[in-house]
Amino acid sequence: MATRGDVDMVDVGAKTQDAHDDADLLQTAHSDAFALSDTELLALQLYDQLKELELQQSLVQAQQAGTLNMSDWREAMEAKAEYEIRNRITHNVLVMDPVLKAVHGGERTRFAEKRLLPLVTENDTMAMTHGAQTAKLASTTRALSAAEQGNMVANQKNRELAQTMLALAEEMKAQSVQDIEDAQLRSQVDAVEKQLVESRRRVKTLKGVLSGMIVGSGINWAADEGLTELVMDDEEDG
Numbered sequence: 001m002a003t004r005g006d007v008d009m010v011d012v013g014a015k016t017q018d019a020h021d022d023a024d025l026l027q028t029a030h031s032d033a034f035a036l037s038d039t040e041l042l043a044l045q046l047y048d049q050l051k052e053l054e055l056q057q058s059l060v061q062a063q064q065a066g067t068l069n070m071s072d073w074r075e076a077m078e079a080k081a082e083y084e085i086r087n088r089i090t091h092n093v094l095v096m097d098p099v100l101k102a103v104h105g106g107e108r109t110r111f112a113e114k115r116l117l118p119l120v121t122e123n124d125t126m127a128m129t130h131g132a133q134t135a136k137l138a139s140t141t142r143a144l145s146a147a148e149q150g151n152m153v154a155n156q157k158n159r160e161l162a163q164t165m166l167a168l169a170e171e172m173k174a175q176s177v178q179d180i181e182d183a184q185l186r187s188q189v190d191a192v193e194k195q196l197v198e199s200r201r202r203v204k205t206l207k208g209v210l211s212g213m214i215v216g217s218g219i220n221w222a223a224d225e226g227l228t229e230l231v232m233d234d235e236e237d238g
Contacts, residue, residue: 058083207233
């Protein structure tokens with residue numbers, strides 16, 4: 001039979017969770033089950049009010065002091081450091097003592113401390129998950145840095161290759177048929193260039209004849225787009 005001092009524990013194997021699904025870890029059986037009593041809420045409120053009053057008191061004292069010299073400033077910094085250390089020690093004592101009793105207290109642990117045990121387990125789980133995610137983030141950041149560095153190297157190499165291609169293109173433009181060392185290849189290129197010149201001359205002659213025939217025929221060639229293009233091209237070539 002369950003008593004008031006017992007804490008309900010959930011079987012870990014009762015619910016199968018995906019190892020990569022962190023959302024399931026945030027929704028546990030004890031996420032919303034821990035409720036503070038009125039006395040505990042009042043104690044927390046009074047503790048917060050005490051810290052707020054101490055902070056306001058420090059601000060008022062600093063304002064009343066006005067301009068501080070180096071000695072007063074050093075004393076103020078030492079007092080601030082002492083205040084922060086005292087608060088941290090107090091916080092650690094208030095937090096760790098019930099946690100240790102909840103974990104290692106055994107049968108003599110009070111009910112108020114036993115209530116913390118499921119939350120301590122969940123906190124440890126969240127801490128391990130956070131550590132794993134932090135390690136994964138660091139690994140991803142390193143991989144991203146390596147990829148960015150590789151991309152920079154590739155871009156630099158690409159720019160160098162582009163400059164080389166432009167230089168080669170300029171060299172090819174500057175070369176003429178006479179620069180070809182192979183006599184047979186040079187003669188073939190000469191023959192092709194002569195054929196190209198002859199073909200262009202014939203095309204120009206035919207276009208001139210057709211243009212003259214169109215203009216001399218008296219037809220309204222300006223109304224036809226194809227005829228207009230033929231006549232105007234001939235005039236531009238001339």
